Amino acid sequence: MTAGTVMKGAVMLQGTASDVGKSVLVAGLCRLLARQGHKVAPFKAQNMALNSGITPSGDEMGRAQILQAEAAGILPDVRMNPVLLKPTSDRKSQVVLMGKVFKDMDAVSYHHFKPQLQHEIHEAYQSLSREYDLLVMEGAGSPAEINLRDRDIVNMGMAELVDAPVILVADIDRGGVFASIYGTLALLAESERARVKGVIINKFRGDVALLTPGIEQIEALTGVPVLGVMPYLPLQLEDEDGVALQPGGRKYQPQAGRALDIAVIQVPHIANFTDFNALVAQPDVSLRYVREPGELGRPDLLILPGSKNTLGDLQALHDQGLATAILTAHANGVPVLGICGGYQMLGARLIDGVESGIDEMAGLGLLDTVTRFACDKVTTQVTARVLGTGEASVPCGPLAVGAFAPLSGYEIHMGHTTLGDAARPFCRIQTRNGQPLAVEDGAVNLEGTVAGTYLHGLFDAPAFTRQLLDSLRHAKGLAPLPGEPFDYLAHKQQQFDRLADAMAEHLDLAAIYRILQGQPSGRSLVS
Missing domain, CATH: 3.40.50.880 (Class I glutamine amidotransferase (GATase) domain)
Structure with a gap:
C-alpha cells in the first residue's frame, strides 16, 4: 500500500489478557496509517478505566481512545468510546454512555443490561465509519472470558456485529506467551477462531531468532500466522488503567539520578x-x-x-x-x-x-x-x-x-x-x-x-x-534548569513516531493492511 491510495476497512486488536499492549499498538497503527495520508480513527465499544478525559464538546471518554486519536492526528470524539465504566468499588461502576453519566450499576446488573447498549454502540461505529476510511478497533481484556461471552459487546461480539477481522496480541514479557496464544484460540468458538487472521507477539526482550522454533510450532498448531514480534519499548505514553500501578509495574520504578x-x-x-x-x-x-x-x-x-x-x-x-x-x-x-x-x-x-x-x-x-x-x-x-x-x-x-x-x-x-x-x-x-x-x-x-x-x-x-x-x-x-522548558506535547508526538517506526520495522505491515481490507493475510513466518 502506498501513500495516496484510498483504503477502506477495519480491524480489531484483541488480547490474550489485559495490559498486553493493545491500546499502544492501536495508537501505533493509527499513526502509521495517518502518516500515509489515510483517514483513520480508533474505536473501543466499552472501556473500563478511571483514566478518562474530555472532548472539545464536553463529553467524557477513555484516555486510551483520546491517546489513539492524538496518534491519528484527529480530535477525540465520544463515538470512539461510546461506553465507559468507571469503578467506584469492587462491585459497582459509574456507567458513562456517549459521554454523559447514565447511572451507577453493579456488575451483575450491568452484565444483564449490556445487550441494550448494542444499538447505541453500533450507531456510534457506523457514524464513524461514514466519516473515516479506516477504523482500528480495540477489544477489552480477552475474548476467551467464556463466562461473559453470551453478552459480549466489546470483543468477538463487537467484531461479529460489524464483521471485522481480528488480530490477537500476546504479551511475552509476562511469560507463557505460546500457551496464552494457544489457550485463547482453543477457547474460542469455531466461527470466532476463523475471524482471527494473525497474531502479534508484544514486549519481547532479546534475540528474536530464539523465538523462531516456537513461532513455527504455534503457527502449525493453530493455523494462524504470526505477523511479527514487537520489542519491549519503554515509551512514555499514557496507560489505559491502573494495572501499571500494581507492585512491580512499570509506573512503580523511580528514575535514578534525578534532582x-x-x-x-x-x-x-x-x-x-x-x-x-x-x-x-x-x-x-x-x-x-x-x-x-x-x-x-x-x-x-x-x-x-x-x-x-x-x-x-x-x-x-x-x-x-x-x-x-x-x-x-x-x-x-x-x-x-x-x-x-x-x-x-x-x-x-x-x-x-x-x-x-x-x-x-x-x-x-x-x-x-x-x-x-x-x-x-x-x-x-x-x-x-x-x-x-x-x-x-x-x-x-x-x-x-x-x-x-x-x-x-x-x-x-x-x-x-x-x-x-x-x-x-x-x-x-x-x-x-x-x-x-x-x-x-x-x-x-x-x-x-x-x-x-x-x-x-x-x-x-x-x-x-x-x-x-x-x-x-x-x-x-539548586539552580534553575537551563534552556527552554520541556515541551511534553511535542515529546508525545515523538513517542508516537517512535512507536510507528518500530511497528514498521518489526511487523508484516503488508499482511496487516490486507487484513484491514478483508483480504487473506498470507503466511508471515518470522525469520
Missing part, C-alpha cells in the same frame, strides 16, 4: 494518573507512587491525585496511616499539591456523600476549603492562567509560582469547593469548552505550601511546570 523526588499517593480508586506522565518525562524528575506510610520519606513535592471515590479514599488514607504521614511530611516542610479529588481531601470538610454514602467527613485540614458534592458532573475542557506571586492577595511560597503562566486542561468532578479566609485561588479559568468566562479555580494556603486545583493535565503546560520544578530546585539550593 527532584516527587511522590504521588496511590489511593485505592486513583483516577487520571495520566496527569503525571508529563512529570515523568521531565529530565530532572523522579516520580514514584506511595502505598504505605513507610514509603513516603521526605519528597520534594507530595501530590494527592484524583479519585473516583473521594470520601472512601480519604477514609482509606486514615485507615492505612497515610493521612498522618501526609500531615507529618507537610509539618516537616514538604509542599503538598492536590488535584481534583486530592484537592477536595486537602480541605477542612467534605459534605454530602453522593459518591460513597458517607454524609460528611473532615478533610486533612491543609486548605481552608469546604467541598459539597452534587449529582451533576462537571466535564469541561478549559484554558486558564495561574494567579502567581505579585497579584493582589496571592501568597509567596514553593507552590505560589507561575505568575500569569497559561494552563490548559480539563475538569471531571462532582463537587463544588468554596474558599475560606485562609485560602486564595490557584488560577483563573478563561474558557470552558471554548466559551469565554472568568471564574477562579483551586486554592493555595497563605504560606504557599499547599495548593489544590480541579484541573487535570496542568503539567502538560511547559512554562508552568518548569516554574514549579525550578521553585522546588531552589528550595534544595
Whole structure:
C-alpha cells in the first residue's frame, strides 16, 4: 500500500489478557496509517478505566481512545468510546454512555443490561465509519472470558456485529506467551477462531531468532500466522488503567539520578494518573507512587491525585496511616499539591456523600476549603492562567509560582469547593469548552505550601511546570534548569513516531493492511 491510495476497512486488536499492549499498538497503527495520508480513527465499544478525559464538546471518554486519536492526528470524539465504566468499588461502576453519566450499576446488573447498549454502540461505529476510511478497533481484556461471552459487546461480539477481522496480541514479557496464544484460540468458538487472521507477539526482550522454533510450532498448531514480534519499548505514553500501578509495574520504578523526588499517593480508586506522565518525562524528575506510610520519606513535592471515590479514599488514607504521614511530611516542610479529588481531601470538610454514602467527613485540614458534592458532573475542557506571586492577595511560597503562566486542561468532578479566609485561588479559568468566562479555580494556603486545583493535565503546560520544578530546585539550593522548558506535547508526538517506526520495522505491515481490507493475510513466518 502506498501513500495516496484510498483504503477502506477495519480491524480489531484483541488480547490474550489485559495490559498486553493493545491500546499502544492501536495508537501505533493509527499513526502509521495517518502518516500515509489515510483517514483513520480508533474505536473501543466499552472501556473500563478511571483514566478518562474530555472532548472539545464536553463529553467524557477513555484516555486510551483520546491517546489513539492524538496518534491519528484527529480530535477525540465520544463515538470512539461510546461506553465507559468507571469503578467506584469492587462491585459497582459509574456507567458513562456517549459521554454523559447514565447511572451507577453493579456488575451483575450491568452484565444483564449490556445487550441494550448494542444499538447505541453500533450507531456510534457506523457514524464513524461514514466519516473515516479506516477504523482500528480495540477489544477489552480477552475474548476467551467464556463466562461473559453470551453478552459480549466489546470483543468477538463487537467484531461479529460489524464483521471485522481480528488480530490477537500476546504479551511475552509476562511469560507463557505460546500457551496464552494457544489457550485463547482453543477457547474460542469455531466461527470466532476463523475471524482471527494473525497474531502479534508484544514486549519481547532479546534475540528474536530464539523465538523462531516456537513461532513455527504455534503457527502449525493453530493455523494462524504470526505477523511479527514487537520489542519491549519503554515509551512514555499514557496507560489505559491502573494495572501499571500494581507492585512491580512499570509506573512503580523511580528514575535514578534525578534532582527532584516527587511522590504521588496511590489511593485505592486513583483516577487520571495520566496527569503525571508529563512529570515523568521531565529530565530532572523522579516520580514514584506511595502505598504505605513507610514509603513516603521526605519528597520534594507530595501530590494527592484524583479519585473516583473521594470520601472512601480519604477514609482509606486514615485507615492505612497515610493521612498522618501526609500531615507529618507537610509539618516537616514538604509542599503538598492536590488535584481534583486530592484537592477536595486537602480541605477542612467534605459534605454530602453522593459518591460513597458517607454524609460528611473532615478533610486533612491543609486548605481552608469546604467541598459539597452534587449529582451533576462537571466535564469541561478549559484554558486558564495561574494567579502567581505579585497579584493582589496571592501568597509567596514553593507552590505560589507561575505568575500569569497559561494552563490548559480539563475538569471531571462532582463537587463544588468554596474558599475560606485562609485560602486564595490557584488560577483563573478563561474558557470552558471554548466559551469565554472568568471564574477562579483551586486554592493555595497563605504560606504557599499547599495548593489544590480541579484541573487535570496542568503539567502538560511547559512554562508552568518548569516554574514549579525550578521553585522546588531552589528550595534544595539548586539552580534553575537551563534552556527552554520541556515541551511534553511535542515529546508525545515523538513517542508516537517512535512507536510507528518500530511497528514498521518489526511487523508484516503488508499482511496487516490486507487484513484491514478483508483480504487473506498470507503466511508471515518470522525469520
